[in-house]
Amino acid sequence: MIFSILVNEGPYQHQASDTAFNFAKTVLSKGHTIFRVFFYHDGVNNGTRLTTPPQDDRNVIAKWTKLAQDSELDMVVCVAAAQRRGIVDEGEAKRNGKDATNLAPGFRISGLGQLIEAGIQSDRIVTFGD
Amino acid sequence: MIFSILVNEGPYQHQASDTAFNFAKTVLSKGHTIFRVFFYHDGVNNGTRLTTPPQDDRNVIAKWTKLAQDSELDMVVCVAAAQRRGIVDEGEAKRNGKDATNLAPGFRISGLGQLIEAGIQSDRIVTFGD
Amino acid sequence: MTIKKFMFVNRKAPYGTIYALESLEVVLIGAAFEQDVSMAFTDDGVYQLKKGQNTKAIGIKGFEKTYGALEDYDVTKLYVDQESLTARGLTAEDLCVPVEVVSRAELGKHMEAQDVVLSF
Amino acid sequence: MTIKKFMFVNRKAPYGTIYALESLEVVLIGAAFEQDVSMAFTDDGVYQLKKGQNTKAIGIKGFEKTYGALEDYDVTKLYVDQESLTARGLTAEDLCVPVEVVSRAELGKHMEAQDVVLSF
Amino acid sequence: MLNIINKTPWDRPALDAALQCADGGSILLIEDGVYAATRGSASEARLKDAMGRLKIYALGPDLEARGVADRLTEGVTVVGYDGFVDLVAENKTCQSWL
Amino acid sequence: MLNIINKTPWDRPALDAALQCADGGSILLIEDGVYAATRGSASEARLKDAMGRLKIYALGPDLEARGVADRLTEGVTVVGYDGFVDLVAENKTCQSWL
Numbered sequence: 001m002i003f004s005i006l007v008n009e010g011p012y013q014h015q016a017s018d019t020a021f022n023f024a025k026t027v028l029s030k031g032h033t034i035f036r037v038f039f040y041h042d043g044v045n046n047g048t049r050l051t052t053p054p055q056d057d058r059n060v061i062a063k064w065t066k067l068a069q070d071s072e073l074d075m076v077v078c079v080a081a082a083q084r085r086g087i088v089d090e091g092e093a094k095r096n097g098k099d100a101t102n103l104a105p106g107f108r109i110s111g112l113g114q115l116i117e118a119g120i121q122s123d124r125i126v127t128f129g130d
Numbered sequence: 131m132i133f134s135i136l137v138n139e140g141p142y143q144h145q146a147s148d149t150a151f152n153f154a155k156t157v158l159s160k161g162h163t164i165f166r167v168f169f170y171h172d173g174v175n176n177g178t179r180l181t182t183p184p185q186d187d188r189n190v191i192a193k194w195t196k197l198a199q200d201s202e203l204d205m206v207v208c209v210a211a212a213q214r215r216g217i218v219d220e221g222e223a224k225r226n227g228k229d230a231t232n233l234a235p236g237f238r239i240s241g242l243g244q245l246i247e248a249g250i251q252s253d254r255i256v257t258f259g260d
Numbered sequence: 261m262t263i264k265k266f267m268f269v270n271r272k273a274p275y276g277t278i279y280a281l282e283s284l285e286v287v288l289i290g291a292a293f294e295q296d297v298s299m300a301f302t303d304d305g306v307y308q309l310k311k312g313q314n315t316k317a318i319g320i321k322g323f324e325k326t327y328g329a330l331e332d333y334d335v336t337k338l339y340v341d342q343e344s345l346t347a348r349g350l351t352a353e354d355l356c357v358p359v360e361v362v363s364r365a366e367l368g369k370h371m372e373a374q375d376v377v378l379s380f
Numbered sequence: 381m382t383i384k385k386f387m388f389v390n391r392k393a394p395y396g397t398i399y400a401l402e403s404l405e406v407v408l409i410g411a412a413f414e415q416d417v418s419m420a421f422t423d424d425g426v427y428q429l430k431k432g433q434n435t436k437a438i439g440i441k442g443f444e445k446t447y448g449a450l451e452d453y454d455v456t457k458l459y460v461d462q463e464s465l466t467a468r469g470l471t472a473e474d475l476c477v478p479v480e481v482v483s484r485a486e487l488g489k490h491m492e493a494q495d496v497v498l499s500f
Numbered sequence: 501m502l503n504i505i506n507k508t509p510w511d512r513p514a515l516d517a518a519l520q521c522a523d524g525g526s527i528l529l530i531e532d533g534v535y536a537a538t539r540g541s542a543s544e545a546r547l548k549d550a551m552g553r554l555k556i557y558a559l560g561p562d563l564e565a566r567g568v569a570d571r572l573t574e575g576v577t578v579v580g581y582d583g584f585v586d587l588v589a590e591n592k593t594c595q596s597w598l
Numbered sequence: 599m600l601n602i603i604n605k606t607p608w609d610r611p612a613l614d615a616a617l618q619c620a621d622g623g624s625i626l627l628i629e630d631g632v633y634a635a636t637r638g639s640a641s642e643a644r645l646k647d648a649m650g651r652l653k654i655y656a657l658g659p660d661l662e663a664r665g666v667a668d669r670l671t672e673g674v675t676v677v678g679y680d681g682f683v684d685l686v687a688e689n690k691t692c693q694s695w696l
Binding site for chain 4: 604606608609617626629630633636637640642658659660662663664665666668669677678
Binding site: 269272273276304311312313315316322324347348 | 506507508510511531532536538539540541542544560561562565566567568570571580589
């Protein structure tokens with residue numbers, strides 16, 4: 001079965017991203033497919049490579065990046081939400097005159113249409129948030 | 131009278147930062163002093179210079195930066211909370227091996243002791259959050 | 261293109277958090293993709309439609325007008341929970357757009373009929 | 381150094397959000413600054429002290445033990461709201477540290493006696 | 501003490517908790533908290549009951565933003581940010597019931 | 599429909615709203631939502647009432663994290679992430695009551 005996942009809150013502040021990650025991993029381990037993980041609202045903050053969590057705690061972003069790389073997951077950060085919150089890749093930095101980027105490997109920035117498309121193309125879409 | 135302000139949520143997702151800003155401006159316009167504005171939890175996300183909000187909306191971060199510069203406000207981002215969420219200045223980037231920084235002008239990164247100190251040194255401390 | 265029934269469930273008040281605004285942005289994109297879009301307003305979400313919002317003094321962009329523009333995007337199925345209105349001292353006359361006021365049981369039936377339900 | 385009475389009010393459950401953990405971090409710093417620190421637990425905050433937390437399967441660092449270490453930092457004034465416990469089917473025996481169980485009115489009096497109240 | 505509430509009484513138990521803990525002092529409703537001060541809502545009676553012991557304020561800019569400035573519960577005092585700052589200054593402590 | 603609840607019934611009206619809207623289907627309690635499935639709490643009666651119409655599940659890892667796995671309300675079925683995925687697959691749609 002084809003799943004998509006929507007993550008609406010940032011890392012650490014809420015459990016949403018952790019639960020979504022555990023869910024995503026289990027979906028894949030059971031032989032299902034994940035069409036897309038879409039990050040919206042503060043969920044876009046999962047897409048920064050600049051975090052340094054305490055050594056005795058998990059690294060939420062690194063877990064997502066590794067899952068994306070191991071399983072060829074499509075992880076999309078909403079561009080409008082990302083602009084409000086300062087998540088930037090090279091294209092965005094150029095377009096908006098920013099002097100740095102912070103997007104983590106495994107994520108890409110794209111439009112809200114990608115969320116609607118996920119709803120259309122997937123058998124199930126599950127939301128994790130506050 | 132000496133005020134301090136604690137901001138516990140990031141920009142846009144919650145009204146907390148907007149209300150705190152309006153409150154801070156009014157405190158100053160009434161002739162009071164602000165000892166410190168401390169950003170904790172997701173509040174540290176107010177300290178990124180990489181945002182590009184829609185043109186017809188306010189720029190929360192730029193408003194704080196301008197207020198800090200106009201009024202010599204001490205605006206402190208909690209280092210432990212910032213590390214979890216990827217808010218980085220040059221010192222932090224060097225220490226933690228990050229290839230970019232995103233701290234906005236007018237903010238500085240420091241420890242939680244600065245919040246306790248604000249509580250000790252101020253007549254009033256007001257919290258804005260979720 | 262496949263057309264699916266999308267329902268956007270709004271349960272939060274406007275301005276205190278961004279969910280109402282960013283939900284509207286998804287609704288408009290859903291309509292642009294020519295999906296069969298409906299919106300539900302329940303709990304504090306009914307406050308999103310309260311007439312006469314003026315955000316000038318809080319310094320945040322208002323978006324009451326966007327609800328009025330939904331019709332232009334063929335988003336006309338707006339369901340509002342009667343019980344949530346009543347608890348808040350509101351009636352359909354207080355709202356900025358025409359809506360269908362429904363019971364919670366009816367709202368539940370509309371939800372059951374969807375292909376995709378996104379809750380904000 | 382000036383010594384002030386700091387109260388940290390905890391009203392949220394652990395793990396669902398980070399407030400409980402990051403509140404503890406402030407409490408420990410407050411104690412390190414040798415302030416007169418107390419903690420209140422009310423509403424869902426009483427769940428923070430529930431014995432027997434095991435976070436292994438959710439992949440998040442547990443911090444039940446930190447409450448046990450508060451005594452080492454001379455943080456011994458822990459007030460827990462009786463009403464919040466009762467509504468959740470809990471008693472003081474369910475908690476991981478010794479606390480003083482108080483009524484909401486008594487809690488309010490403790491709050492009134494503070495110099496600084498921070499709520500998480 | 502000044503008790504600051506920024507959520508509706510339907511969404512969070514913050515207002516109820518503050519009303520039950522506070523013996524005197526003031527309540528200031530801000531952000532989504534201002535809806536609690538509107539006429540005809542199910543929370544109106546609780547607020548009126550508390551008025552004997554507590555002064556109740558609501559932040560005007562937040563009432564206007566939400567289109568409810570014209571349906572204020574009797575006995576609630578509207579303040580601007582100016583009045584918000586004054587309330588904080590007048591009370592020995594303040595607590596945001598987050 | 600699978601109704602997913604991640605908040606306690608004291609903190610948010612999500613569980614009540616789902617119980618009132620849902621005519622059939624299932625409720626899955628996750629994250630802070632799992633506290634609703636604990637014995638002796640004020641929400642136990644509401645949950646038991648709903649069991650005639652709805653199947654109630656709670657996520658085991660979240661129960662354990664919070665130290666409440668040993669005081670589950672009778673009639674609630676505990677599932678792991680495996681069971682969570684199965685529940686999503688078995689139900690035509692799911693809704694997270696955020």
